[in-house]
Amino acid sequence: MTQHSEPEPGSPSLDQARRQIARYGLTADPQAVLVAARLMAAGARIGQAGEVHFGRFGLSTGRYRLLSDLEDHGGEKSPSQLAASLGVSRATVTGLVDGLEREGLVARRPSTEDGRGNVVILTARGADRLRELAPEHFARMQALVGGLSVEERATFLDLLARVVAGVDALTSDRPRSEHGPTST
Secondary structure (H helix, E strand, O other): OOOOOOOOOOOOOHHHHHHHHHHOOOOOOHHHHHHHHHHHHHHHHHHHHHHHHHHOOOOOHHHHHHHHHHHHOOOEEOHHHHHHHHOOOHHHHHHHHHHHHHOOOEEEEEOOOOOOOEEEEEOHHHHHHHHHHHHHHHHHHHHHOOOOOHHHHHHHHHHHHHHHOOOHHHHOOOOHHHHOOOOO
C-alpha cells in the first residue's frame, strides 16, 4: 500500500498538532488529532465538491439523497421515515420535499396507513432525473476513489466505519474522557 503523508497546502501538519497540544498543556496524541483534523477538512472539501457535482443536475446533495432514498424504497416513504434514513430533521425533509415538489420530482399524497399523515412519492419525472444523471454520477463517484486499489477501498470502508462509529465523541454532551478508551 502506498503511503501518502504529504499534506495538501493549508492542511494541518503533525508539527502543528504537536504545537497546539503543547500550547494547551494537553496529553492528546498528535497523530490522532492530525488524522481527525484532516478527515474533517477532507469531509468539508468533498461536501463542497458534492454540491458542485449535483448542481450540474439542478440538485443539491440533500435533494439527490432524498430522491435516491425514495427510489431505493419503492418510490414512497413518510417524511419521518425519510428524516430517519437521511439522518436529518423533519424540518429539513419538509424543505427538501417542498423544493422537489415545486419541480415535479416528488409529490405528496395522503397515507393509506395513516389517514392523518402524508407520504412522499417519487414521480416519473423524478425517476427520469435519477436515470439521466446516473451514468455521469457513478462515473465521477468511481473516479473520486480511482487512485485506490480494490484492497485499499475495502480497507478504507472498514476504517471509515470505525471512524464514523466514533462520531459521538464530537456530538455527545459528555467530554471525551467519559467515553472511555477506544479499541484499535
